[in-house]
Amino acid sequence: MADGETPLLDELEKGPWPSYVKEIKRMASKNAASKDLLGIQELSYKDKVTHWKHGGIVGVTGYGAGVIGRYTDMPDKFPNAAAFHTLRINQPAGWFYNTKSLRTICDIWEKYGSGMTNFHGSTGDIILLGTTTENLQPCFDALTDAGFDLGGSGSALRTISGCVGKARCEWSSIDTLDIIYNLTMEFQDEIHRPRWPYKFKIKTSGCPNDCSAAIARADFTIIGTWKDGLRIDQEKVREYVDKGMDINGLIVNKCPTYALEWDGKSRELKFYEDDCVRCMHCINKMPKAIRPGVDTGATILIGGKAPIIKGAYLSWVLIPFMKMEPPYDEVKDLLRKIWDWWDENGRTRERLAELIERVGLKTFLKEIGLKPVPQMVYKPRANPYVFLK
Amino acid sequence: MAEVTEELKQKVIDYLKTVTKAKNKEVAREIGEDKHLVDKAIAELGKEGKIEYLYLGASFIKLKE
Amino acid sequence: MGRTDIGPPNYQDMLPDVIKKNYGKWKYHEIQRPGVLKHVSESGDELYTVRVGSPRLVSIDFIRDLCDVADKYCDGYLRFTSRYNVEFLTDKKENVQGIIAEMERLGLPVGGTGNSVSNIVHTQGWIHCHSAATDASGIVKAIMDELYDYFTSMKLPAYVRIAVACCINMCGAVHCSDLAIVGVHTKPPKIDHEKVLAQCEIPTTIQSCPTGAIRRHPDTNIKSVVVREDLCMYCANCYTVCPAMPLADPIGDGVAIYAGGKVSNARKPPMFSRMVVPYLPNNPPRWPEVVDVIKKIVEVYANHAKRYERMGEWIERIGWEKFFKLTDIPFTEHHIDDFTHAVETYRTTTQFKW
Ligand code: HEM
Ligand code: HEM
Ligand code: SF4
Ligand code: SF4
Ligand code: SF4
Ligand code: SF4
Numbered sequence: 001m002a003d004g005e006t007p008l009l010d011e012l013e014k015g016p017w018p019s020y021v022k023e024i025k026r027m028a029s030k031n032a033a034s035k036d037l038l039g040i041q042e043l044s045y046k047d048k049v050t051h052w053k054h055g056g057i058v059g060v061t062g063y064g065a066g067v068i069g070r071y072t073d074m075p076d077k078f079p080n081a082a083a084f085h086t087l088r089i090n091q092p093a094g095w096f097y098n099t100k101s102l103r104t105i106c107d108i109w110e111k112y113g114s115g116m117t118n119f120h121g122s123t124g125d126i127i128l129l130g131t132t133t134e135n136l137q138p139c140f141d142a143l144t145d146a147g148f149d150l151g152g153s154g155s156a157l158r159t160i161s162g163c164v165g166k167a168r169c170e171w172s173s174i175d176t177l178d179i180i181y182n183l184t185m186e187f188q189d190e191i192h193r194p195r196w197p198y199k200f201k202i203k204t205s206g207c208p209n210d211c212s213a214a215i216a217r218a219d220f221t222i223i224g225t226w227k228d229g230l231r232i233d234q235e236k237v238r239e240y241v242d243k244g245m246d247i248n249g250l251i252v253n254k255c256p257t258y259a260l261e262w263d264g265k266s267r268e269l270k271f272y273e274d275d276c277v278r279c280m281h282c283i284n285k286m287p288k289a290i291r292p293g294v295d296t297g298a299t300i301l302i303g304g305k306a307p308i309i310k311g312a313y314l315s316w317v318l319i320p321f322m323k324m325e326p327p328y329d330e331v332k333d334l335l336r337k338i339w340d341w342w343d344e345n346g347r348t349r350e351r352l353a354e355l356i357e358r359v360g361l362k363t364f365l366k367e368i369g370l371k372p373v374p375q376m377v378y379k380p381r382a383n384p385y386v387f388l389k
Numbered sequence: 390m391a392e393v394t395e396e397l398k399q400k401v402i403d404y405l406k407t408v409t410k411a412k413n414k415e416v417a418r419e420i421g422e423d424k425h426l427v428d429k430a431i432a433e434l435g436k437e438g439k440i441e442y443l444y445l446g447a448s449f450i451k452l453k454e
Numbered sequence: 455m456g457r458t459d460i461g462p463p464n465y466q467d468m469l470p471d472v473i474k475k476n477y478g479k480w481k482y483h484e485i486q487r488p489g490v491l492k493h494v495s496e497s498g499d500e501l502y503t504v505r506v507g508s509p510r511l512v513s514i515d516f517i518r519d520l521c522d523v524a525d526k527y528c529d530g531y532l533r534f535t536s537r538y539n540v541e542f543l544t545d546k547k548e549n550v551q552g553i554i555a556e557m558e559r560l561g562l563p564v565g566g567t568g569n570s571v572s573n574i575v576h577t578q579g580w581i582h583c584h585s586a587a588t589d590a591s592g593i594v595k596a597i598m599d600e601l602y603d604y605f606t607s608m609k610l611p612a613y614v615r616i617a618v619a620c621c622i623n624m625c626g627a628v629h630c631s632d633l634a635i636v637g638v639h640t641k642p643p644k645i646d647h648e649k650v651l652a653q654c655e656i657p658t659t660i661q662s663c664p665t666g667a668i669r670r671h672p673d674t675n676i677k678s679v680v681v682r683e684d685l686c687m688y689c690a691n692c693y694t695v696c697p698a699m700p701l702a703d704p705i706g707d708g709v710a711i712y713a714g715g716k717v718s719n720a721r722k723p724p725m726f727s728r729m730v731v732p733y734l735p736n737n738p739p740r741w742p743e744v745v746d747v748i749k750k751i752v753e754v755y756a757n758h759a760k761r762y763e764r765m766g767e768w769i770e771r772i773g774w775e776k777f778f779k780l781t782d783i784p785f786t787e788h789h790i791d792d793f794t795h796a797v798e799t800y801r802t803t804t805q806f807k808w
Binding site for chain 3: 008009011012014015016017018019020021023024026027034037041044045047048049050051052053054055062063070084086090091092093094095096097098099100101102103105106109110115116117118119120122124129130144145147148149161163164166167168169170172175177180181184185188189192208209210211212213214215216250254255256278279280281284285287288291312314348349
C-alpha cells in the first residue's frame with residue numbers, strides 16, 4: 001500500500017449516508033494530525049484491532065476532568081497523532097447554538113487541534129478530538145475567553161444534558177434547559193474535580209417519552225410529569241375521528257390501564273383520571289386533542305447505568321413527584337446527600353446503583369431520610385426473609 | 390462552613406508527600422479533617438497547580454512533580 | 455492562566471427569537487413531511503424544524519457549512535439532537551424549501567422524524583478508544599447506507615432506535631435500544647508481566663475482575679497476575695485498570711446484536727434489549743454479516759408488527775420463540791442467561807407458542 005492510500009476506508013465514502021471518512025479527508029488535506037488519524041484508522045481496518053493506548057495524565061491547570069489523554073501505539077509511523085488528546089466541551093443546554101459561537105469554536109480548534117469533532121458525545125459534550133499535550137492549556141484558555149468551559153470526565157459529575165423541553169416541545173412539564181443550566185452552574189466543582197468512587201450522571205427529560213433516554217443512562221434521572229388529569233379537547237377528538245382515525249384500535253385499546261373509553265353515541269372520549277399512568281401514548285397520537293395536565297413537577301429516579309460491572313440497570317423511582325421550581329434547592333440538597341453517602345460507603349468503581357444493591361434500598365432510604373412509598377416498587381417482596389430491626 | 394486555611398492546605402500537601410496517590414476521602418480521613426473542607430482545599434491546590442489528577446479506572450490526586 | 459469554572463454559555467443566548475418568545479407556550483405540532491416539523495404556539499406563532507442526519511464525526515468545515523445555511527435561513531441559530539441530528543429552526547415557512555435544497559447540495563439526508571429509523575447513537579471505536587472491540591463509525595455508515603430509506607420516510611409501525619457501542623462499557627447506553635450492536639472480545643487478556651510491574655496496581659487489578667478470575671502469579675518472584683481462562687467472560691474490566699492486560703484480538707473480536715429495548719414510557723414501561731446474535735466476526739470495511747442481520751430484523755418487524763407497536767412490544771406479543779423463527783436466527787445455548795439475574799428470565803409457565 002503506497003503511503004497515504006486508504007483503500008479500505010475509501011469503501012466508506014460510497015453510499016447515500018454522509019461519510020465520516022470524507023470528513024476526515026477534508027481535514028487531512030490541510031492538517032497533519034488528521035492525516036495521521038486517517039492512516040491509523042486505515043491500519044485498524046486492516047489489522048482489525050485498535051491502535052490507541054491507555055491515556056496518561058494530561059489536563060489543564062486546576063481541573064482533574066474534561067481532557068481524555070490519548071496516545072497511538074505507532075508514534076514513529078504517525079508522529080503527528082502520537083499524542084491525540086480529547087477535550088470535552090460543556091454544550092449549551094439543549095444543544096442550541098448561535099452560529100457566531102460555533103464558528104469561534106471551529107476557529108479555535110483549527111488553530112490548536114486536528115479540526116475533527118463529535119457533535120456531540122453521547123453524554124452531551126462537544127468532543128474536540130485530537131491535540132497535543134502542549135496545546136491543551138492554550139486551547140482551553142482560548143475556549144474560556146470565548147465563554148466555553150470543559151465538561152466532566154473520570155470519577156466526577158458528568159456533563160448534564162436533557163431533552164429540548166419547553167424550548168420546542170408542548171409536552172414538557174418541566175423547564176429542562178433551565179434545570180440543566182442551573183445545576184451545571186451550581187456543581188462546577190463537582191464536574192471539574194473528580195473525587196468520588198466513580199462517575200455520576202444526571203439527565204432530564206420533560207415528559208415520560210424520555211427523548212434523552214435519561215432513565216437508561218443516568219444515575220440521577222429527572223422526568224417531567226403531572227398530578228392532575230389530561231386536558232382533552234372533545235371537539236378536536238371528533239376531528240381526528242372524522243378524519244378516519246381508528247380511535248378504538250389505535251388509542252383506547254392501546255391505553256395500558258384502560259383509562260379511556262370512546263362513547264360512539266355522544267361522540268365523547270371518556271377519561272378515568274384515577275386509572276391513567278401518564279404513559280403519553282394517547283397524547284403522542286392525538287397532539288391536537290389531548291395534552292398533559294397542569295399540576296406539573298418531576299419524578300426523580302436513580303441508578304440507571306450501562307452493564308459494567310454488575311449488569312445494566314434502569315433507574316428506579318425514588319421520589320414519585322417533586323415540584324421543580326428555581327432555584328431547585330430540594331433537588332440540590334438531595335443530590336448532596338446522595339453524593340456524601342455514596343462517597344463514604346462506595347468502593348472504588350462502584351456506581352450508586354451497585355452500592356444500593358449491595359447494602360439494600362432500605363438502608364439507603366434510611367440514610368437519606370426518605371420514607372418508603374409503594375410507587376417505588378412494582379410489587380412488594382414475595383419472600384419472608386425480613387430483618388425486623 | 391469554615392474556610393480553607395493555609396495550614397489545612399499544608400496538611401494536605403504533607404500527607405500527599407507520604408503516599409504515591411490518594412483519594413480525597415482518604416486524605417480527609419488520614420488528616421482527620423472535615424471532608425467538604427478538604428475537598429475545597431484540594432480544589433484550591435489544583436488551581437494553584439500544586440497537585441494533579443490521575444485516572445486509573447477511578448480518579449486519584451497526587452503532588453505535582 | 456485561563457479562567458476556571460465559568461460553565462457553559464447560557465442557553466438563553468443561543469435561542470432564536472421565535473423560541474424565546476414562545477418558550478413554554480407551544481400548543482401542538484405536526485410532522486409535515488419526513489424531517490419537517492411544524493410547531494404552533496398558543497400565540498399563533500409557527501416554528502418550522504428541518505431535521506437532518508449527520509455522521510457525528512465531522513470536521514470543522516462541516517460545522518461551518520451548517521452555519522452558512524443557518525445564517526442564510528435561520529437568523530444564525532441551529533441546534534443538535536441527542537441522536538446527533540442537526541435541526542434548522544425558522545419561523546418562515548418559505549425558508550423550509552431553501553433549507554432542504556441546501557441539504558441536497560451538501561448531501562445530507564432530511565428525515566429522522568416519526569416512525570423512521572433515526573440516526574444511530576454510537577461511540578468512538580477504532581477512531582479514538584483503546585478499549586474498542588470493533589469500530590463504531592464504520593458500522594454505522596454501513597448500516598445507515600442500507601437503511602437510508604427508513605431515515606427519509608416514516609413507513610415503519612413505530613420508530614426504531616439503533617445504537618452501536620464498540621465494547622461492553624457501552625458508552626452510548628445501548629442497552630435499551632430497539633436494535634443494539636455491541637463490540638465483544640472472545641479471548642482472555644494477554645498479560646505482559648513486565649508491564650504489569652511498571653503500570654498496574656496488583657490488588658486493584660485482582661479486585662477489578664467480576665468473576666474472580668484474576669490471581670497473583672504463583673511464582674512469588676514474578677510480581678504479576680494470572681488469569682483463570684475458564685472463568686474469564688472477556689469483559690475487559692481488568693484492562694480498564696491495568697493497561698498491561700489487553701484483550702483486543704484480530705480474529706477473536708467481533709460484535710453481538712441485541713433487540714427489543716426501549717426507553718420511552720409510552721404504553722409499556724422501558725425495557726432492556728435482549729441478545730439475538732451472540733457473535734459475528736469483524737469484517738471491515740462494511741461488516742456485511744452485521745448489516746444483513748439488522749436489515750432482516752427491521753424488515754420482518756416492518757411486515758409483522760401492528761401499527762404503533764415498538765419492536766420490543768411486538769416481540770413480547772408474538773413471543774421470542776416466534777421472533778427467532780420469523781427472522782431465521784438460530785437460538786443457541788449462549789442466548790440463555792447465566793449471569794447475575796439469570797433465573798428471572800427462565801419461563802415459569804406452560805404458556806408458549808410454536
Ligand atoms: C479511555 C477510553 C474512553 C474513551 C475515549 C471514551 C470516550 C467516551 C466519549 C467521547 C463519551 C461521550 C462523552 C460525552 O458526551 O461527554 C463517552 C461516554 C461514556 N463512556 Fe466512555 N470513554 C472511554 C472509557 C470509558 C470507560 C472505561 C467506561 C466504563 C467503564 C466508559 C463508559 C462510558 C459511558 C457509560 C458513557 C456515557 C453514556 C451516556 O451518557 O449515554 N467509557 N465515552
Ligand atoms: C412534540 C413532539 C416531539 C418532539 C419535539 C420530540 C423531540 C425529540 C427529539 C428532539 C429527539 C431527539 C431526536 C434525535 O436525536 O433524532 C427525540 C427522540 C426521542 N423521542 Fe421524541 N419528540 C417528539 C415526539 C415523540 C413521541 C411521539 C415519542 C414517543 C411516542 C417520542 C419519544 C422519543 C424517544 C423515545 C426518543 C429517543 C430516545 C432515544 O432512544 O435516544 N418523541 N424526540
Ligand atoms: S421527552 Fe417529552 S418533553 Fe422532552 S422532547 Fe421528548 S416528548 Fe418533548
Ligand atoms: S396517557 Fe397513557 S395511561 Fe393515560 S390515558 Fe393516555 S394512553 Fe392511557
Ligand atoms: S464503548 Fe468501549 S470501546 Fe467504545 S468508546 Fe466506549 S469505552 Fe471505548
Ligand atoms: S476480562 Fe473480565 S472476566 Fe476476564 S479476567 Fe479481565 S476482568 Fe476478569
